[in-house]
Amino acid sequence: MTESFLPHMNGVTGSVLQILRHLERTGHEALVIAPDAVDIPRTVHGASIEPVTSIALPGYRDVRVGTATARSISASLERFRPDVVHLASPFALGWRGVSAASHRGIPAVAAYQTDIAAYTERYRLAATTAFAQNHIVRLHRRATLTLAPSGESEQQLAALGVDRLRRWGRGVDAERFHPSRRDEQWQRDDSGKVIVGYVGRLAAEKQVEDLRAVQQLPGVRVVIIGDGPSRSRLQAMLPGAVFLGHLDGDALARAMASIDIFVHPGESETFGQTLQEAHASGVPVIATGRGGPLDLVRMGIDGWLYRPGDLDDFRMRVADLAGDARKRRAFGRAGRTAVEGRSWETICDQLLGHFEEARELHGVDRSLRSPRLRRPELAVPATGRRWQRYVALGDSLTEGLCDPAPDGALRGWADRLALLLSARGGLHFANLAVRSRRVRDVCGEQLTRARELRPDLVSILIGANDLVKSHVDVEGLATQLEDTVRTLREDGADVLLVTPFLPDRRAARLFSERFADFASRLARIAERHGAILVDTDLHPELPARPNWGEDLVHLSSRGHRFLAYRVGEMLGVPHAETLGALDQVLHDVDATTRAAWWRRHALPWVWRRMRGRVAGDGLLAKHDDYVYIGRASVMERRIAGR
Structure with a gap:
């Protein structure tokens, strides 16, 4: 998988061509997944080229950015059945590639070749620099092996927490350049x-x-x-x-x-x-x-x-x-x-050695997981799968703050998701989320109540309130949450993990590195225990201002709708993406003034903090027991009465 390919020629394309030439010479079979472009070839050095949907990069008319979904790439991998996925300078398409490889149980080798974060700084896009760096870190942490081209880049990646680093340079055509x-x-x-x-x-x-x-x-x-x-x-x-x-x-x-x-x-x-x-x-x-x-x-x-x-x-x-x-x-x-000693043949032989090492490491990783808990088919659930008892855990985002129904009650993305799921024949739904709750609450009282309800699907969106504290133990939070996921999976429930996210605000960028680290750990938890991961980082439009309420810290109705449809799409709800697009057309969001924000939200929050209180003090879950959504059958009434 490459972010750049013919007919656009650059360093990434050149490296990929040399690798393909060596694979053909040494008897290996290769498939290239690359952004579609005019005059892109269909075969190169015996390798099939599979173009994917792309858009033009601003400022570079001939440079395309791949926009294929992880699901479509997963389908391509299923057809080709590779031994290893090589990610050439991964960023956008590469992220979907490493996700698809993980879901299919295929080792992935990521070659770090472009310092995207430095590029955003050079182009004066400071607002996206932190996002770019965190995205790169998460991607390379998720890969089985990362190849760094130089000593300095290896040190930079190691300092950011990327492990399993190997040095892999580039060859030179010493016959042509002479x-x-x-x-x-x-x-x-x-x-x-x-x-x-x-x-x-x-x-x-x-x-x-x-x-x-x-x-x-x-x-x-x-x-x-x-x-x-x-x-x-x-x-x-x-x-x-x-x-x-x-x-x-x-x-x-x-x-x-x-x-x-x-x-x-x-x-x-x-x-x-x-x-x-x-x-x-x-x-x-x-x-x-x-x-x-x-x-x-x-x-x-x-x-x-x-x-x-x-x-x-x-x-x-x-x-x-x-x-x-x-x-x-x-x-x-x-x-x-x-x-003279850096021929492409020597460099590509080293690459084949890295491929083999990645396969060995991947085998070790899989052997360390519990076979009873490992259910990789849940990573990308099949369309048509039906759940009967759904429980939502979390804080104010899942409770539904800033998403009022016509009668004044709170809705939220989880309630909206329950409606989508109920279209398959009815659903029993409980929402145990309460504002201001933290990881310890989900792993404590909410988990206890959820187990009493014996759900077959549990969603967890938690962590934001912990991560914005002055001091936080990200690893400790992830460990607590992993114990909860393990417990629910042992009970036989499918677990839906949603990575916490931040609004697109300058103040929020102070915490972006923590959120990225926590999300990376959630991805590994999902992989270890066969949970379903909804990675909100794959939806960069979610932090946009229209998706956030007037308090600027909770999702607006539009944001809750957006998240519900994205999760529904992940769970295989038929036509979720189309329904979401239609829903957005039918709604509008009013803007709020800065003065109103200070009066209604910022000052009350400061006052509560000064008194050692939080917004959720004294509140109970809005749906502590199952409510039925849909037409109840006799059997479903019996389930509800248990």
């Missing part, structure tokens, strides 16, 4: 200027504008190879530079070998494939001292690393090599020698 392809006349005039060249995408994260620091150096000519959304802006900023556009194949190899000094100013590179290609071409490299270049450039041997952000240091390093042809040749020879 010093013999150098053309002494390429882009040269009678002035004899030294060519300082950049090769890569022209985008904000590449920091190509930093070449302004060297374009005025005496005897230097700047040549830029590549294309992208920043090209017109860069041409205005670098009027003296030569822009050659996109090159590939032999034309690119000739250009790379003909450069005198290769520069790469980007600070978000997890590896740096073009640096290897420059070395293979016998060209010295100057790059920023951060990320992948730290592993590829040896200071004073085959290039220079300058201090990140220090353009004076950058200029000095370029001037040093521009004025010393002997040093350039010595650095170039050393770079060529360094990459």
